Amino acid sequence: MDIAKLTIPEIREGLLARRFSAVELTTEALRFAKEENPKTNAYLHFSEERALAAARRVDEKLARDEDPGPLAGVPVAVKDVIVTKGVRTTCASRLLENYIPPYDATAVARLEQADGVIIGKTNCDEFAMGSSNENSAFGPVRNPVAPDRVPGGSSGGSAAVVAQGTAVVSLGSDTGGSIRQPASFCGVVGVTPTYGRVSRYGLTAFASSLDHIGPFSKTVYDSALLLRVIAGRDPMDSTSAEAPVPDYTAVLDQDVRGMKIGLPKEYFKGLSSEIGDRINAGIEILSKLGCKLQEISLPTTDYAIACYYIICTAEASSNLARYDGVRYTRRSPDSQTLQDMYRNTRGEGFGAECKRRIMLGTYVLSSGYYDAYYLKAQRVRTLIARDFANAFTEVDAIVTPVSPFPAFRLGEKVNDPLQMYLSDIYTITGDLAGIPCMSVPCGKTAEGLPVGMQILTRHFDEAGMFRLASAFERAGGFAG
Amino acid sequence: MKITENEVRYIAGLANLNLTDEEIHRFRADLDEILTHIDKLNELDLTGVEPMAQVLYEAEETATLREDKEVQPLGEALALENAPLSGAGYFKVPKVIER
Numbered sequence: 001m002d003i004a005k006l007t008i009p010e011i012r013e014g015l016l017a018r019r020f021s022a023v024e025l026t027t028e029a030l031r032f033a034k035e036e037n038p039k040t041n042a043y044l045h046f047s048e049e050r051a052l053a054a055a056r057r058v059d060e061k062l063a064r065d066e067d068p069g070p071l072a073g074v075p076v077a078v079k080d081v082i083v084t085k086g087v088r089t090t091c092a093s094r095l096l097e098n099y100i101p102p103y104d105a106t107a108v109a110r111l112e113q114a115d116g117v118i119i120g121k122t123n124c125d126e127f128a129m130g131s132s133n134e135n136s137a138f139g140p141v142r143n144p145v146a147p148d149r150v151p152g153g154s155s156g157g158s159a160a161v162v163a164q165g166t167a168v169v170s171l172g173s174d175t176g177g178s179i180r181q182p183a184s185f186c187g188v189v190g191v192t193p194t195y196g197r198v199s200r201y202g203l204t205a206f207a208s209s210l211d212h213i214g215p216f217s218k219t220v221y222d223s224a225l226l227l228r229v230i231a232g233r234d235p236m237d238s239t240s241a242e243a244p245v246p247d248y249t250a251v252l253d254q255d256v257r258g259m260k261i262g263l264p265k266e267y268f269k270g271l272s273s274e275i276g277d278r279i280n281a282g283i284e285i286l287s288k289l290g291c292k293l294q295e296i297s298l299p300t301t302d303y304a305i306a307c308y309y310i311i312c313t314a315e316a317s318s319n320l321a322r323y324d325g326v327r328y329t330r331r332s333p334d335s336q337t338l339q340d341m342y343r344n345t346r347g348e349g350f351g352a353e354c355k356r357r358i359m360l361g362t363y364v365l366s367s368g369y370y371d372a373y374y375l376k377a378q379r380v381r382t383l384i385a386r387d388f389a390n391a392f393t394e395v396d397a398i399v400t401p402v403s404p405f406p407a408f409r410l411g412e413k414v415n416d417p418l419q420m421y422l423s424d425i426y427t428i429t430g431d432l433a434g435i436p437c438m439s440v441p442c443g444k445t446a447e448g449l450p451v452g453m454q455i456l457t458r459h460f461d462e463a464g465m466f467r468l469a470s471a472f473e474r475a476g477g478f479a480g
Numbered sequence: 481m482k483i484t485e486n487e488v489r490y491i492a493g494l495a496n497l498n499l500t501d502e503e504i505h506r507f508r509a510d511l512d513e514i515l516t517h518i519d520k521l522n523e524l525d526l527t528g529v530e531p532m533a534q535v536l537y538e539a540e541e542t543a544t545l546r547e548d549k550e551v552q553p554l555g556e557a558l559a560l561e562n563a564p565l566s567g568a569g570y571f572k573v574p575k576v577i578e579r
Contacts, residue, residue: 102558195535209535235547241536306518317495324496326571331564338576339496347498355497359488359507360514362495376521378531383524385532418513434535459536 001025003032004165008074008222011168015062015073022058022073026051026117029075033119033166040142042151042160044080046120047087051075054117061115069115071229076111077167079158080121081128082213083202084108087118091204092136093126095349098329105202106237107171107213107230114229119167122157126351127320128173128206130154131181131420132413135353140410145187145450149407152182155216159186162216169217169226173203175210176308177402177427180439183216184402184452187441189469190216191223194460195434196241198227199234207315208239210308210431220440220470224248227462243460251463252470257290259468262395266301267426272405278451279401282442285475286399286468296395298387301429303380308428309421310364310377316354317361323349356417385433388456397468398456400426402439406449426454436462440469442476482515483508 014020030048037043061068083089083101090096125135133141133156141156143149144164151160155172159182162170172179174192183190191214198213215226231245287293325331325345332344364373391398413420430437439452457465488508492499556569565572
């Protein structure tokens with residue numbers, strides 16, 4: 001078995017045919033991941049004990065001839081902003097360097113109920129704030145495809161481990177593109193489901209009205225299966241949706257002939273020509289599959305970045321107020337007063353990007369500015385959501401690039417925060433509207449850098465999105 | 481100029497963030513640039529547009545209240561496990577009241 005290339009169905013087949021046991025597979029996956037990790041720094045820590053315990057449960061079920069869960073024996077990596085009981089969860093921050101959560105995130109618990117094996121926690125931008133994974137307190141992640149380049153962010157580690165084959169699938173989080181952009185940079189599938197589709201319970205809050213948990217995988221099938229496992233109503237998250245969770249894997253082989261696809265003109269200007277060429281080649285494939293293509297307009301697109309950086313920073317400044325030296329492990333020593341303790345702990349603990357966003361968020365929420373910034377941004381957000389709602393009266397899906405450019409070099413953009421923010425233009429809108437969206441591999445540039453194509457559909461139509469992605473994957477030959 | 485260093489110091493105080501002079505200087509420039517970009521929103525006519533108060537307001541049924549059912553709480557010991565300083569079942573902080 002080639003551990004780096006395994007998919008979920010291959011693992012299931014191997015376990016049921018008794019070609020390997022879950023413990024053997026887990027041991028080998030951990031060995032391989034540890035050996036490869038110095039190349040990318042994608043894992044922050046491994047959860048060996050917990051992984052082997054989960055694997056033993058699978059082997060016991062198999063020994064009793066019981067049908068194991070849908071993720072039986074599958075090595076999974078989890079972004080280190082998602083809490084794991086008894087397994088250190090740092091959010092890639094000095095502040096939480098030694099934080100051991102007392103409970104599991106719902107997505108984590110559901111993974112294990114489905115017999116998945118969590119082998120480790122992945123590196124990311126601090127508190128999921130960034131587009132390059134260079135904001136981690138524990139060093140950047142290198143792109144496994146091109147080690148002098150970033151893997152994207154903020155879920156850079158979760159994308160890198162799947163691209164590298166050191167996990168079969170992984171969980172990331174997306175607030176403004178943090179799953180799709182690294183998926184596109186690393187050449188893997190990355191999915192941001194509808195807002196509320198997956199419980200946020202146990203996802204460290206960054207911007208609560210925008211935060212999503214979603215899967216990474218090599219194939220569309222594996223993401224569809226993983227999403228089905230983690231999705232669904234959770235009483236612990238009042239924004240989690242009641243809507244039933246269909247079996248996404250059952251629709252993947254369906255025909256996409258006649259499917260109406262919108263190409264928003266605002267997303268095709270300002271592309272690097274190579275990205276444009278790859279995406280246009282991808283669109284050509286969709287056309288050959290019998291999809292009906294039409295140009296559409298999402299007129300508020302140009303205002304999305306401004307809108308997003310008001311809302312996400314406002315929510316972040318409020319959510320991150322809890323890291324004050326009282327409850328979460330780190331406290332600045334030698335502070336004489338309570339207020340000094342707050343200020344010193346936060347000043348020493350947060351990295352530059354977190355501070356920048358806390359400052360901007362505090363500013364836009366400060367007395368006298370609420371109407372001019374936050375309230376205005378919420379109105380613009382309504383317009384952005386309306387753009388999509390209007391478009392979906394005419395089309396079934398929207399196809400765009402994920403990023404204006406492929407993976408850039410480490411250090412290339414760190415000194416210009418606004419330029420870094422602007423690079424999220426194609427992914428931010430889907431989060432603001434709360435619709436499902438994903439990145440599916442769409443070939444490579446001449447230099448060999450992966451390009452991702454984005455598919456967006458109506459609220460709760462993950463099935464339509466997966467169906468199109470799967471047909472594209474088969475026709476384009478980009479799987480695995 | 482959208483924001484002065486004094487305003488940055490004031491905001492840092494509101495956010496309970498201890499910043500160095502160098503950080504104040506840097507964030508003034510960064511915030512200035514970002515706030516200038518944000519001014520773009522003034523180009524839009526937002527008359528009659530409701531602010532989005534809930535993400536899936538116009539979508540299918542979603543959030544409901546959970547069942548009113550007793551659940552086992554986390555418990556004092558676990559809740560305090562990550563505290564930098566605790567004692568007698570409480571989080572301990574520097575003295576706030578002089579006796």
